[in-house]
């Protein structure tokens with residue numbers, strides 16, 4: 249560590265910025281946010297500087313003098329010829345005023361870090377002037393991990409510090425706060441439900457000590473497979489989870505992003521091969537939460553689209569355990585983007601319908617085929633691979649043209665995705681020719697003609713070349 253990081257209170261304290269251009273304005277904005285009494289002096293102040301700082305800083309258009317420097321606690325020098333800068337730095341040193349000269353680390357008593365500002369919570373990153381771009385990149389990475397309401401969480405905790413002190417023994421206090429920040433009340437604050445959080449906090453502080461060990465369940469969408477398509481919130485939850493129960497469609501790349509010491513349980517179901525029955529999954533969610541754990545139920549795509557997320561939510565809620573949902577990118581949206589195909593398009597389709605091709609047992613899905621065929625818009629079939637042939641035949645029998653474009657998208661958004669295009673009349677053939685096993689979507693409608701992908705002809709030609 250070459251420089252010691254410290255947080256300085258600048259509330260109503262005099263800060264001087266020498267210069268009137270973009271660099272001066274950038275520093276000035278920081279100082280205004282920090283509450284400093286700011287003076288900006290330069291022989292020429294730009295129009296932007298004047299208008300942005302009007303009413304927020306004293307703006308003086310002339311060369312600075314030593315008395316300006318002596319009257320300040322911090323000085324930023326953002327412009328000036330070498331000999332001028334040296335004179336100002338010397339004047340600051342004699343007066344004991346800390347000085348920063350932009351892009352001249354050799355003159356700097358202090359540097360300004362990259363800052364993440366969430367109210368009471370701030371994070372600062374310094375590379376000691378060695379690599380400012382790296383500092384900014386790290387800032388972006390950390391920004392993504394910090395909930396936007398983390399400052400409110402700090403304020404919330406502050407409001408209860410005295411109450412917690414008076415109700416909870418010193419020996420248990422630290423543990424109380426650790427559990428609090430991982431628990432459901434903190435989650436409520438972070439989701440913006442402050443009123444509910446206050447109610448729960450009062451009950452917690454005034455109730456029996458055991459309530460402090462309450463767990464929480466987060467039902468989280470993992471998206472269609474590409475880890476970059478996880479939401480920032482899902483990533484944060486994965487990095488805080490004690491226990492993760494995940495499905496078959498959650499990729500290893502996504503699990504690799506989870507907290508290293510989180511317990512992980514595979515509870516996936518292949519069709520007609522339920523590795524862990526649904527009621528057993530729900531029972532485990534409740535049991536882990538009752539142990540006081542932060543449980544993430546991680547599901548492919550979006551939990552509320554053909555994901556049984558609703559059933560799990562109801563069971564957990566009925567057990568009196570706080571439960572929160574984080575949406576994910578559903579397969580239809582992910583696959584459409586992967587194939588560069590809009591699901592609705594003003595020229596081709598005014599609506600999109602999602603259906604499941606899966607039926608309980610081995611039977612046919614219970615769908616209103618004539619209504620679906622009559623829609624003439626985009627139809628996306630989830631879990632339709634094994635019934636693709638009969639789905640195509642039924643739609644045609646109920647009036648949809650056999651020439652309607654279709655796209656079959658397997659493992660969309662993943663490195664090994666496959667997209668095959670053809671017509672509704674060829675649906676079964678497309679699955680066979682592409683050796684599609686799944687997970688795959690069938691997209692039926694005019695928009696499918698827009699998809700990037702291989703036709704039957706292209707597949708046949710490729711096979712001939714290989715043979």
Ligand SMILES: C[S@@+](CC[C@H](N)C(=O)[O-])C[C@H]1O[C@@H](n2cnc3c(N)ncnc32)[C@H](O)[C@@H]1O
Pocket residue numbers: 472473497547548549550551552553554555577578579580583629630631632657658659660661662686687688689
């Ligand atoms: C049980 S459903 C879960 C859907 C999920 N909740 C969602 O919102 O995407 C599983 C089906 O989603 C579709 N699916 C999920 N991920 C997919 C992907 N990466 N590519 C194509 N289809 C996918 C397949 O039809 C698969 O059989």
